[in-house]
Amino acid sequence: MSSVMTAAATGVFPAVDQHASDVRRMLLAALDARHAPIADDAVLAAHELFANAVLHGSQSPHDTITVTIEHSDTVVWIGIKDHSPCLPRPRFSGPQDTNGRGLCLVEALSNGWGVIPHRPGKTVWFTIHT
Template sequence: MTASGAWRPGPPPAPADTRHRPAGPAADEPFRVRSTVPADPSWAAAVRRLVTEQFARLPLSADQRDGAVLAADELFANAVKHARTGPDDTVTVTVEWSPHTLRVTVADSSPVLPRPRPADADAESGRGLAIVAALADDWGMAPPEPGRPGKRVWFTLRRRGGTAP
């Protein structure tokens, strides 16, 4: 589902033969990094570190990197707050890069779809999806991977300038 409410699968995932290279991929080399962590707020810093380390290797502007980290953090926080059903729940964060597009996907076990809502000016929460929508080029929701419960929420950023680190 896209931000406008239409269902579509979103951009295709990176090719199946991509692999994580610990030393960091070349900017023009597709890669995919996936990490599954407990659906617990105490893991937010670890998720931010994961995505920050991956984004630092990419030819994105500093503003794009910062925005992508914030958007990933918001999706993780939403999954923990709204989708957690028990102490053993997990959240899977996937970072994918092709030479021109960054895609971050957060998967959880709840089938309940997130829905953007207008935030009350005095509310202390409720702005996560609006933040993601403002920072991303596109975002949406997809069914879970085959054989898994829940859903996936994703966003993409297209490369705009920036220089290789």
């Protein structure tokens, strides 16, 4: 079993909600049979981070969001890069709130997540062990 990470795919998407399905398709195509047990969790967590990047990390639909997936035999790493310097922070939503659970879901579905600041922007990433 190899622990060397392989860059499986990178896509650049317009910062609009309608491209979330394109992100899901890219991720599912990049994952192989070894990753089948965690594919749904990985796609859901990435969808949440993409939605956050659209909502909080983009100032116009002309902005772009870069999605990168790398994997080894034992781990999948997914990063979502936007152009906003604002760092994400988990919120604790009440039962009647309709949003604010994205980072909590990422934390629950993944083995870890974090932020890599860039100029401009940042990459919010997570890992899931296979």
